[in-house]
Amino acid sequence: MTAPVVPTPPRSRLTRFVPLTAQLRTYRREWLGRDLVAGVVVGALIIPKNLGYAGVAGVPLERGLYAAAVGAIVYAVLGTCRQISTGPSSGIAAVAGGAVLATGVTGPDVATLVAGITLVSGLMFLALAVFRLGWLSQFLSRAVVTGFLFGAAIDVVVGELPKLTGTDAEGKTSFRELWSWLTGLGDAHTATVVVGVVSLVVVFGLHRAAPRVPNALVLVVGGLLASALLDLGDRGVALVGDIPSGLPSLEVPDLGLLTDHAGSVLLAAFALVMIGFSQTAGDARAFAAKHRYDVDIDQESVAQAGANVGAGLLQGMPVSTSLSASSLNDRAGARTGVASLTSGAVVLLALLVLAPLFSSLPKPVLAALIIEAVVMGMMDVPEMRRLRRVSRVDFWVAVAALVATLVVGVLAGVVVGIVLSLLWLVHVVTHPRVTTLGRERGTQVFRDLDEHPGDETVAGVVVLRLDGGLFFATADGVADRVRRASGEAGVRAVVLYLASVTFADSQGTAALSDVVRTATEAGVDVRLAGVRPAVRRVLERDGLVAALGKDHLHGNVHRALAALAGPSPDDDPAVRVTGS
Known part of the structure; x- marks a missing residue:
């Protein structure tokens, strides 16, 4: 069934910068019930999850609720997507937590540092929108992000293991911390282990057996009931401690603290x-x-900017799109940003009324909640399998990002991920694909000869297709390939098919001019085919067209071969079939 088209009213300055006003102008009465139900359902989901995300970031648990409320409300007003739910997520919480570890900040300064990082990321989002710099995100490849998030998830899981056993663990890397935890298992607290194991079984079991059931909510409610009925605190099970009720106050993070750790703050904000x-x-x-x-x-960047600036000023943590909450919002029937407003209101109500109840939540329950969130939200096993199947290079890039995150830490892993992305980009750009072509029998279609070895070739003529640009990064690679082709024994002509070349610069044309001149002096006839007008103008300005002669430029490969062979390449006795 096709979804109905959502009416879009004429845009004004107000509706452009405050998209919720446009949604309200065309609001339908029958949408209200769906929006309210979706908002309440999502609110019930994100309250327990955001307690866990706050734990991942290392800030007081109420800070996760502050961010969830601000993110939902601000995005509803400024965002243009009607189903998105904005708030803390496992990935960005891991980045924030990694920044805390990298700086070595402890105590009350942790929450201040995270709020400052949130504020700076909001300002960066705003710059992204104002200067239209969204293309920068393309320098972080999906393979790198997949590997980085997978490694960050493992790092978070290792950090939560001591809470499941009531033991301590130390180590500058995930491997050392894991080894420290394993060697200390002899001191495990029995009651804590039981609570932790049961919590893991409940949260993962519900996710697998009943995916539509809010497993996080069930686990938190169950943990609170168990804590009260079984006196878990008196039995030695650690509890999360006091969570104050009330709304956050406006507070600018300590600029001195941010300045002292400017490098880590900027890096974390950029990653976010x-x-x-x-x-x-x-x-x-x-x-x-x-x-x-x-x-x-x-405008989406503006909305994320507003949400993060608001969360930073109201003592929260970083926020972004939550795919799990957004998908639930959609399934529950959300039609406009009113659903997100409702979710924010539900979280605010919880802060006013329910916050102190979470104080008796057992820490192993919170650890299980965090582990399930990062495992299901960040360990994308299907994507790793797809990368391995589709592109081994992308798979190993993802593995490298994963290992680097575990070895050098989450925040440094971001740097490694960016470097890997750029190195792979440089490798691809500087190694252009130059393909030898053959002609499909009985047609004028020219194809990759490696994939179709039975295609026809013309004796003494090599047809090369360049895929990509002809510029400084590819100039040497292209020139070397043409030089090798023209230097092969028996080659009397080279046809360069440039239909896929959309850009050329001075260095690219200079390299091509040099190799063409060398080939011509050696008696090899060079022809260009399928040259795009923009590229041809560059070649003309560089003198290559004049040096070759306009009669050496052809509309396609078939015409180039016709010019080389005489009346018709189909009548040329030099045509032979390879592989026969």
Whole structure:
């Protein structure tokens, strides 16, 4: 069944910068019930999850609820996607937690540092929108993000293991911390282990057996009941401690603290923006396509900027699109941002009324909640399998990002991931694909000869197709390939098919001119085919067209071969079939 088209009213300055007003202008009465139900359902889901995300970031648990409320409300007002739910997520919480570990900050300064990182990431989101810099996120490949998040999830899981056993663990890397935990298992607290194991069974069991049941909510409610009925605190099971009720106050993070750790703050904020933007842009486009309305990606960056600035000033933690909450929002029937407003209101109500109840939540229950969140939200095993099947290079890049995150830490793993992405990009760009072509029998179609070895070739003529640009990064690679082709024994002509070349610069044309001149001096006839107008103008300005002669430029490979062979390449006795 095709989704109905969502009406879009004429845009004004107000509706452009405050998209919720546009949604309200066309609001239908029958949507209200669906929006309210979706908002309540999502609110019930994100309350326990955001307690866990706060634990991942290392901040007081109420800070996760502050961020969830601010993120949901601000995004509802400024965002253009009607189904997205914005708040803390496992990935960005892991980045924030990694920044805390990298700086070595402890005590009350942790929450201040995370709030400051959140504020800076919001300002970066705003710069992304104002200067239209969304393309920067393309430098963090999906393979790298997959590996980085997988490694960060393992790092988080290792950090939560001591809470499941009531023991301590130390180590600068995940491997050392894991070994420290394993060697200390002899001191495990029995009651804590029982609570932890039961919690893991409940949260993972419900996820597998009843995926529509809010397993996090069930686990938190069950943990609170068990804590009260079994006196778990008196039995030695650690509890999360006091969680104050009330709303957050406006507070600018300590600028001195941020300045002291400027490098880590900027790096963490940049990582949050890169990961958050790619998530937001992809999810917004997907929901908009499903429900047949338009989204403004630049305005999405503004919405994320507002949500993070608000969360930072209200003592929260970083926020971004939550795919699990957004999908639930969609399934529950959300039609507009009113659903997200409702979710924010539910979280605020919980802060006012329910917050102290979470004080008796056992820490092993919270650890199980965190472990399930990062395992299911960040360990993308199907994607790793797909990468291994589709592209071994991408798979090993993902594995490298994963291992680097475990070896050098989450925050440094971001740097390694960016470097890996750039190195792979440089490798691809500087190694252009130059393919030898043959002609499909009885046609004028020219194809990759390696894939179709039975295709026809013309004796003494090599046809090469360049895929990519002809510029400084590819110039040497292209020139070397043409030089090798023209230097082969018996070669009397080389046809360069440039239909796939969309860009050329001075260095690229200079390299091509040099190799063409060398080939011509050696008696090899060089022809260009399928040259695009923009590329041809560059070649003309560099004098290559004049040096070759306009009669050496042809519309396609067939015409180039016809010019080389005479009246018709089909009548040329030099045509032979390879592989016969």
